[in-house]
Amino acid sequence: MSILQIQGVSKFYANHTALNKVSFDVPKGKIFGLLGPNGAGKTSLIRIINQITAPDEGQVLFNGEILNKEHIKNIGYLPEERGLYKKMSVYDQLIYFARLRGLNVKSAKDTIEHWLEKFEATTWKKKKIEELSKGMQQKIQFIVTVLHNPDFIILDEPFTGFDPKNTQLIKDEIVNLKNKGASIMLSTHRMESVEAICDEVVLINKAKVIIQGSVNEVRSSLKDNTYEILYQGNLNLSAISGIEVKSQHEKEGVHQLTFSYNIDPKSGLQQFSNQDVVIKSYREVLPSMQEVFLTLTESHE
């Protein structure tokens, strides 16, 4: 089941094409990574989903219906840069955005209270945004995004400005929202976060979709038959046939060997276990999202 279906969407500007027949589905109740280098067309797509602009071709379905103004109350958006009034107090600001999203002041108050407590921010209420640190501002921005309890949340670089502790806090919160049934679209350049929390991803480059699927699928699609083994003891490499060593390291008695097979991997592992070594771990090395990202965006240059 998809919360969002992008169907053949194109957007043209005077001198360039921002999106070229882009199609993909965003699954319901999952964290979906929207990846791509700067200028790939992510912002244009997000603007279309937010109904700030309309596509020149194609259509977007939200919960199976053609996207319309009614859906805005079900969408939360965290922009990449702080979208807050610097001179306005935290509380007034939250009330303002809540009202614009159709909440009445009374129910907004409870939600705001709840979130401020969650982020240990109740004492900031009267403070102006400009008096807060970057991380604190980002927390308020996050509350603005979710305070109307949207079904679909778009997060554009949500971790900017956070220290590791707060990054973890926000990550946990994102997963929390997912567990409560929200669908999340995460646009970020931090590939380690994508690996950590995304279920599915789409990679866009130069206005086109390059690859999409689950994180594992995407990584596997670029696997190059590389394996890694960690062991203790003395390994007689010359006794092992059909492998090509890529690198060898040793640290505190633990050896790390990366290699590729020229033979069937099944029989390959047999050769290692026949030797007089203690195997600590053995795995196929999948390229990291970072590598996938670099490889795919470069090959399409």
Next chain:
Amino acid sequence: MNNIWIVTSREYLSRVKKRSFILMTLLAPLLIAAFYGAIIWVSVNDNVGSTEKTIVVVDPQHIFENKIENPAKMSFVFRDNYSITDLVNDNSVDGFLEFPADYKLGDDFALKYQSMKSLSVNDNNKIKDAFGSLLREQKLQNLGITQTAIDSLRVDVSINEFKVDEDGNSKTSNIGINTALGMGLAVMIYFFIFLYGVQVMRGVIEEKTNRIVELIVSTVKPFQLMMGKVIGIAAVGLTQLGIWVILTSVLMSVISVIFGLNMANAPQVSEVANNPAMQDMNGNVAEALTAFYNLPLLKIFTSFLFYFVGGYLFYGALFAAIGSAVDSETDTQQFMMPITLPLVFSFVISFSVVINDPNGALATWLSIIPISSPIVMMVRIPFEPPIWHLLLSMGVLLISILGIIWLAGKIYRTGILMYGKKPTYKELAKWLFYKN
């Protein structure tokens, strides 16, 4: 509509709550009242600031003694001789005057004044006047003109103006009051447009650079956002104006009452009454007040409100459009020029051409063209231009406001979502025709 209201109330409340706004709103009337009070105080206590001067005239031939009149706050003392040493030793004397030893009454001459402190312009004039008028009378007498004839030559012309309306009623009118009122109101509109127009622009730039628009325009149409801001800031201006009017009039009447009581109790009251100059001044004030109340105050006030708001809307929308087109305030210069130039131009023209010929052709045209009408018409109104000029001017302004808001809305809509490069005028023109 509901959204415009939410935006408007945010724009209004966030500004009205600011400390700087509260401070300005309360301080300005206090300053005006303090200024007003100071003027009254100085005019009531006339001796403030200038003390009685004693000036020695070295007059061994007794040419001037008993002939010259003492000017106000200055008395001449005549001596046969006086030296610098005497001046240094005598604290009661402010300075001494010498004239050429071979002087005969009726000749022109240069006085030599020596003192420890230099002469003020005022005192300088008093001395020149005193000696000059004596000299002139002496010369006239030398020509064989009698003192009676000389006295009868003094003329005093003043114009008592009356404004006659179509029904033939005539009312006291005063060019000074008309000028002051017109200029005062025009100045207020000028500054209001500038100060609050720039606030609109800053607000738009803030929302754009902070990407707040990206959050808002999905729920609020760009046009609603722009109008909410423009209207909200107008409400701030009207609030400030309202508080100023109320506070200033309250404070001023309080001050008047205080000084009124003082004047009644003070012993100098008889002095004031006996002083013809003071009486004259009171007469002038009374006449000016009558002239003021004879003006069509209701018409002036309503027109002022109209042009105050109308001028602001006209320019405010343009300021909003500029704000949307740029990424930072430093980029605004290029686009500000075409807006500030006509404003400054109408301001300057008002104070030169219009004020001298308020019902002339240039004044008439400028008071109808919307880029200058809010300021120029305000200067003209106390001079009671034909009513159809006023109505035409208001109508033209109203239609132009709608046009300008429509135009600004188009630029704004595209501009707030464009980042990066500074657009050219050509691009701005293109934005007008973009479809959404």
